[in-house]
Amino acid sequence: MAKKDVISIRDFSKKEIEDMLKLAEKIDSMAEEKRLKLLAGKKLATLFFEPSTRTRLSFESAMQGLGGSVIGFADANTSSTQKGESLKDTVRTVEKYCDVIAMRHSLEGAARAAAESVSIPVINGGDGANQHPTQTFLDMYTILKLKKKIDGLVIGFAGDLKFGRTVHSLALALSHFNVKLYFISPDSLKMPQEFLDEIKERGTNYIETENLAETIPELDILYATRIQKERFYDLAEYERVRGFYRINKKLMESAKPELKVMHPLPRIDEIDYELDNTPYAVYFEQLANGIPVRQALLCRVLGVL
Amino acid sequence: MAKKDVISIRDFSKKEIEDMLKLAEKIDSMAEEKRLKLLAGKKLATLFFEPSTRTRLSFESAMQGLGGSVIGFADANTSSTQKGESLKDTVRTVEKYCDVIAMRHSLEGAARAAAESVSIPVINGGDGANQHPTQTFLDMYTILKLKKKIDGLVIGFAGDLKFGRTVHSLALALSHFNVKLYFISPDSLKMPQEFLDEIKERGTNYIETENLAETIPELDILYATRIQKERFYDLAEYERVRGFYRINKKLMESAKPELKVMHPLPRIDEIDYELDNTPYAVYFEQLANGIPVRQALLCRVLGVL
Amino acid sequence: MAKKDVISIRDFSKKEIEDMLKLAEKIDSMAEEKRLKLLAGKKLATLFFEPSTRTRLSFESAMQGLGGSVIGFADANTSSTQKGESLKDTVRTVEKYCDVIAMRHSLEGAARAAAESVSIPVINGGDGANQHPTQTFLDMYTILKLKKKIDGLVIGFAGDLKFGRTVHSLALALSHFNVKLYFISPDSLKMPQEFLDEIKERGTNYIETENLAETIPELDILYATRIQKERFYDLAEYERVRGFYRINKKLMESAKPELKVMHPLPRIDEIDYELDNTPYAVYFEQLANGIPVRQALLCRVLGVL
Numbered sequence: 001m002a003k004k005d006v007i008s009i010r011d012f013s014k015k016e017i018e019d020m021l022k023l024a025e026k027i028d029s030m031a032e033e034k035r036l037k038l039l040a041g042k043k044l045a046t047l048f049f050e051p052s053t054r055t056r057l058s059f060e061s062a063m064q065g066l067g068g069s070v071i072g073f074a075d076a077n078t079s080s081t082q083k084g085e086s087l088k089d090t091v092r093t094v095e096k097y098c099d100v101i102a103m104r105h106s107l108e109g110a111a112r113a114a115a116e117s118v119s120i121p122v123i124n125g126g127d128g129a130n131q132h133p134t135q136t137f138l139d140m141y142t143i144l145k146l147k148k149k150i151d152g153l154v155i156g157f158a159g160d161l162k163f164g165r166t167v168h169s170l171a172l173a174l175s176h177f178n179v180k181l182y183f184i185s186p187d188s189l190k191m192p193q194e195f196l197d198e199i200k201e202r203g204t205n206y207i208e209t210e211n212l213a214e215t216i217p218e219l220d221i222l223y224a225t226r227i228q229k230e231r232f233y234d235l236a237e238y239e240r241v242r243g244f245y246r247i248n249k250k251l252m253e254s255a256k257p258e259l260k261v262m263h264p265l266p267r268i269d270e271i272d273y274e275l276d277n278t279p280y281a282v283y284f285e286q287l288a289n290g291i292p293v294r295q296a297l298l299c300r301v302l303g304v305l
Numbered sequence: 306m307a308k309k310d311v312i313s314i315r316d317f318s319k320k321e322i323e324d325m326l327k328l329a330e331k332i333d334s335m336a337e338e339k340r341l342k343l344l345a346g347k348k349l350a351t352l353f354f355e356p357s358t359r360t361r362l363s364f365e366s367a368m369q370g371l372g373g374s375v376i377g378f379a380d381a382n383t384s385s386t387q388k389g390e391s392l393k394d395t396v397r398t399v400e401k402y403c404d405v406i407a408m409r410h411s412l413e414g415a416a417r418a419a420a421e422s423v424s425i426p427v428i429n430g431g432d433g434a435n436q437h438p439t440q441t442f443l444d445m446y447t448i449l450k451l452k453k454k455i456d457g458l459v460i461g462f463a464g465d466l467k468f469g470r471t472v473h474s475l476a477l478a479l480s481h482f483n484v485k486l487y488f489i490s491p492d493s494l495k496m497p498q499e500f501l502d503e504i505k506e507r508g509t510n511y512i513e514t515e516n517l518a519e520t521i522p523e524l525d526i527l528y529a530t531r532i533q534k535e536r537f538y539d540l541a542e543y544e545r546v547r548g549f550y551r552i553n554k555k556l557m558e559s560a561k562p563e564l565k566v567m568h569p570l571p572r573i574d575e576i577d578y579e580l581d582n583t584p585y586a587v588y589f590e591q592l593a594n595g596i597p598v599r600q601a602l603l604c605r606v607l608g609v610l
Numbered sequence: 611m612a613k614k615d616v617i618s619i620r621d622f623s624k625k626e627i628e629d630m631l632k633l634a635e636k637i638d639s640m641a642e643e644k645r646l647k648l649l650a651g652k653k654l655a656t657l658f659f660e661p662s663t664r665t666r667l668s669f670e671s672a673m674q675g676l677g678g679s680v681i682g683f684a685d686a687n688t689s690s691t692q693k694g695e696s697l698k699d700t701v702r703t704v705e706k707y708c709d710v711i712a713m714r715h716s717l718e719g720a721a722r723a724a725a726e727s728v729s730i731p732v733i734n735g736g737d738g739a740n741q742h743p744t745q746t747f748l749d750m751y752t753i754l755k756l757k758k759k760i761d762g763l764v765i766g767f768a769g770d771l772k773f774g775r776t777v778h779s780l781a782l783a784l785s786h787f788n789v790k791l792y793f794i795s796p797d798s799l800k801m802p803q804e805f806l807d808e809i810k811e812r813g814t815n816y817i818e819t820e821n822l823a824e825t826i827p828e829l830d831i832l833y834a835t836r837i838q839k840e841r842f843y844d845l846a847e848y849e850r851v852r853g854f855y856r857i858n859k860k861l862m863e864s865a866k867p868e869l870k871v872m873h874p875l876p877r878i879d880e881i882d883y884e885l886d887n888t889p890y891a892v893y894f895e896q897l898a899n900g901i902p903v904r905q906a907l908l909c910r911v912l913g914v915l
Contacts, residue, residue, distance in 0.1 A: 053398065069674040287398060
């Protein structure tokens with residue numbers, strides 16, 4: 001039997017995605033005492049070659065909430081890579097100290113390469129602008145929890161659709177279902193053609209537009225993303241496109257009352273603080289869902305439940 | 306009921322301070338097996354935007370000694386703040402992953418702002434030159450443990466009284482009691498007037514002086530502090546005032562035999578190593594007291610005991 | 611009774627080395643459930659003034675596998691040493707928060723100085739080019755596990771024998787036994803005379819040579835080391851000597867079939883990846899042995915088992 005990794009949302013069928021969301025729901029409603037025994041004695045290594053508060057702490061909290069323990073590094077400067085060690089050797093080393101690896105790396109394909117080098121499960125916590133599948137599972141879980149269904153929804157993505165890996169992965173996952181998608185971005189940050197082709201192939205309808213205000217009334221879910229400064233080579237272009245869309249109370253005036261605004265966080269100024277205390281804002285609830293979802297993924301790859 | 310935070314010693318009445326010291330004593334004398342169950346399954350996040358070995362490791366050791374677990378960062382460079390995220394969003398994120406936050410930040414007021422942003426308890430591990438309340442509790446606990454009382458003591462503070470947050474907080478806490486205080490410093494590092502006013506208002510007698518040697522014979526407790534290089538804009542001034550006072554065996558010749566010398570550590574050269582093995586030196590015992598005191602604070606804010 | 615430290619392999623008699631290897635074997639074959647109780651409630655502090663993935667994560671995994679918990683830092687920048695604190699004060703501080711210290715430092719003698727400053731056990735995880743005794747124990751354990759004996763073996767060391775502390779320590783440990791040693795290196799990276807003298811004194815035969823290919827047929831064990839860039843002052847000299855020896859399949863043609871190639875890792879290009887899947891390569895098995903060996907050392911210094 002092949003070992004289980006979580007590298008790309010592309011590796012999961014519709015059925016597997018649905019099963020994972022059910023498992024997350026099961027863990028979410030489990031008594032703490034029972035949950036704390038699920039991975040007792042197991043060790044997670046969090047290898048963050050690229051820093052991330054959110055994803056790293058979420059994995060660590062998830063693992064500890066299952067009774068397991070955590071080793072790792074938050075910064076490539078404290079790892080052996082600075083002595084010139086290859087990624088392959090680093091993960092083959094860490095493999096001897098733990099039961100499962102969660103990693104983030106700045107290079108696309110790094111998580112896949114790592115997974116192919118070791119015999120324990122690897123979970124991708126983000127590889128460059130490529131994939132971030134655990135984010136996608138928690139996004140799907142959030143939508144399902146809020147809307148009780150995915151089929152039939154109209155979902156808009158706004159912001160940086162070119163470099164935003166969370167958008168790429170979520171759009172792919174949603175295209176398994178009967179949804180309508182809007183891709184709302186400035187021309188320089190459009191959704192890459194390869195993803196559009198893949199979505200279309202699965203028979204999912206989508207519309208590309210630059211106009212957020214006109215699209216708002218159509219949407220059940222608005223998924224906003226940060227314009228990521230660190231992905232730009234040209235800072236002048238960054239300054240031009242940032243804040244292209246400001247999501248605030250005024251914009252919500254034309255929205256459906258049950259519209260939910262999601263964001264993978266961190267935000268800079270895409271979403272006004274004034275929106276935080278409205279029923280539209282679900283982004284902090286969304287990130288809280290990262291715990292049961294990552295717990296489900298950890299259990300699944302370790303063969304528990 | 307309002308949630309419990311530990312932000313400033315000013316927020317605690319005399320009664321509340323006394324109760325906390327009693328709780329620390331209770332935990333200090335508890336059997337390990339019992340103590341290890343107090344916070345089992347609970348998670349502490351240590352958010353150190355400004356590095357600190359002492360305070361961070363003390364919190365982590367305290368939490369683990371109560372059976373709880375720890376997530377966090379030791380360095381703002383590995384956190385999302387480098388992506389431009391606001392402190393408010395960072396703590397609202399971390400809130401979803403843990404039960405209580407302990408934080409250190411270089412900006413005054415940061416801990417209060419954080420506490421107001423989240424619904425879980427926040428413990429201030431130092432905000433700029435402002436407050437460091439857990440240090441104050443452990444200082445009070447140390448004095449009480451050594452002297453069996455606080456009323457009637459004569460306590461001198463020597464060194465950097467301008468920027469030394471531990472001095473500010475401890476002097477305020479002591480002013481609830483019937484003590485006499487000496488503030489001993491060069492003119493450029495005098496105790497700020499606002500603190501002196503507050504102490505006076507509570508009816509506490511104090512004397513300001515530059516002369517450590519003449520004051521020594523009066524004291525029951527000498528609380529020395531480091532001249533903190535990182536608080537100086539002008540390094541020449543730093544070089545001038547450092548080592549203004551050297552606390553050594555010779556200085557102790559005129560002291561009461563039962564004088565105790567405290568220091569929040571780290572020290573540079575304020576206290577000679579030769580003093581370490583004399584009965585005067587209690588600074589390492591003082592920092593060991595950080596464990597039961599922080600355990601008491603953790604239990605209190607989490608509603609345990 | 612003197613407290614137990616692990617500072618230098620020189621501090622251990624032949625009998626003590628053998629006992630430690632037996633203890634490691636016992637722990638290695640112990641049921642997980644039983645092992646997880648050995649150090650429950652105990653705390654290890656990992657103080658890495660100099661970064662290291664391998665040694666730090668190995669200690670942390672070992673401690674967690676015994677049911678204990680871990681505090682510490684991976685980087686001197688997040689410690690109080692940047693405030694000018696002495697090593698002595700740092701370890702005397704950390705001593706109050708934990709039961710045992712494992713540390714790495716760039717300065718030779720740092721671990722010994724630390725051990726003499728505190729009353730809890732200190733384990734040296736590497737001090738400059740000096741000692742790395744836990745590596746030596748795991749190297750010895752690996753040889754014994756693979757060859758079922760140490761007496762009678764022919765063991766070659768190749769690479770940087772001048773700065774390679776793992777070589778120095780292992781050669782000393784082996785010289786307690788009836789072995790024959792080859793030291794294979796370019797002239798500028800020869801084994802220091804002091805170590806050769808010490809080995810000779812114990813009656814151990816050794817041969818120095820520059821020629822790896824000619825020596826290979828003699829060997830039961832080839833212990834290769836990385837040319838450590840960070841130990842060179844002159845980068846031109848580094849470029850000249852690196853890759854002096856490439857260990858690959860071709861070189862193995864003249865080897866005994868049961869030759870085992872060890873390496874403390876990380877490697878750069880001393881050993882070709884093509885060797886990894888041959889029976890010669892045991893370096894990843896070797897590092898996995900770090901867990902039971904470090905568990906044995908932790909138990910021993912804490913007086914358990």
